Amino acid sequence: MPTHVVTCRVPPYVHDQLRDLAERRGQTLAATTTGILAAALDDPTATGSAQDGAIVTAVRTVLAEVDDPKALMHRELAVVLARAVERRSPGYIAAASSLRTSVEAALSAQRCADSPGDDSMSALLDGLGLL
Structure with a gap:
């Protein structure tokens, strides 16, 4: 060959x-x-996973219960960002900031999916991280 x-x-x-x-x-x-x-x-x-460290493990733990498709997308993005931070890949400092946002977005999307009957005010407060 x-x-x-x-x-x-x-x-x-x-x-x-x-x-x-x-x-x-x-x-x-x-x-x-x-x-x-x-x-x-x-x-x-x-x-x-053998190369994953504490940050990826923490992200996976925090987002373990996430199962809504929108939340899953944010969870996977958070794992990729966590790996970039752990490995100190180029741009890892910016990835650290985006990681927090992505984790919050995953949790917010899951909360919205878990309570679909909520009014728009609850969705707004959740989006602002106040719920």
């Missing part, structure tokens, strides 16, 4: 982990990295 070269930059600690894993497996660094990438593509959930 033909192959293609993929080049990426990783922090020194990631390189050290890959090198150590390759040595334990008795493989080259390239073969080990190829196997990890292929496994991640075959099962994206295999690598997601």
